[in-house]
Amino acid sequence: MKDCQYELLGRTIIVQYMTRVEVDDHWVFGMCKHDGDITNIFISTESDDGKKMSKDSMQRTLRHELFHAICDIGQYFHTSEDEPLIEWLAICTDLLNKQGAKI
Numbered sequence: 001m002k003d004c005q006y007e008l009l010g011r012t013i014i015v016q017y018m019t020r021v022e023v024d025d026h027w028v029f030g031m032c033k034h035d036g037d038i039t040n041i042f043i044s045t046e047s048d049d050g051k052k053m054s055k056d057s058m059q060r061t062l063r064h065e066l067f068h069a070i071c072d073i074g075q076y077f078h079t080s081e082d083e084p085l086i087e088w089l090a091i092c093t094d095l096l097n098k099q100g101a102k103i
């Protein structure tokens, strides 16, 4: 997976793949962090025990973090705190994409 960048409603979303992403010294699949007009998304390329993450898993994590970014950027920032909803959106779009939806 390659680092990439998107523009969304005047904000720049920068996606970076890192060996290990941590929040408060704990490994996480990914994270979304805002800094002014920049939103940084970090994705772990290895699991907590050092095994390589599958492309499928990293793509689902990217979708999850992008949904956080979408909610944070718009008027739905409170929705971004709803982890089950964010993960549900990521899972469903992943399943639809596997059928060719291109979401």
Ligand SMILES: [Zn+2]
Pocket (backbone or CB within 6 Å): 064, 068, 083, 086
């Ligand atoms: Zn999340």
